[in-house]
Amino acid sequence: MANTTSAKKATRKIEKRTEVNKARRSRMRTFLRKVEEAIASGDKTAAATALKAAQPEIMRAAQKGIVHKNTASRKVSRLAHRVGALAS
Structure with a gap:
């Protein structure tokens, strides 16, 4: 556990940054999944x-x-x- 003031602040900053990174990673994966689903359905226009x-x-x-x-x-x-x- 952090003891110094600066270490406590660093811990708080890391927690905030982790949440932002999680949200961004999740958003990216959602977009990837949409492409994968469109490819699986075989719909070229939707996939594109x-x-x-x-x-x-x-x-x-x-x-x-x-x-x-x-x-x-x-x-x-x-x-x-x-x-x-998909076209071929």
Whole structure:
């Protein structure tokens, strides 16, 4: 347990930041799930629309440090590939 005033403040800041990060991660995962569901249903237009909405969310999460930049790029790339494959 923190004893010093600065350590107590740091603990409070960490708790607040953790809540914000949880919310951002959850939001990103929700957008990812919407794309996955659209792909599973086989609806190309819905999947493309969901991907278009999800891509900025994923990249924003990377910018905020929720996920690594390369991880975000990989997720977007793989989803785009799967959405593109729906046409064929």
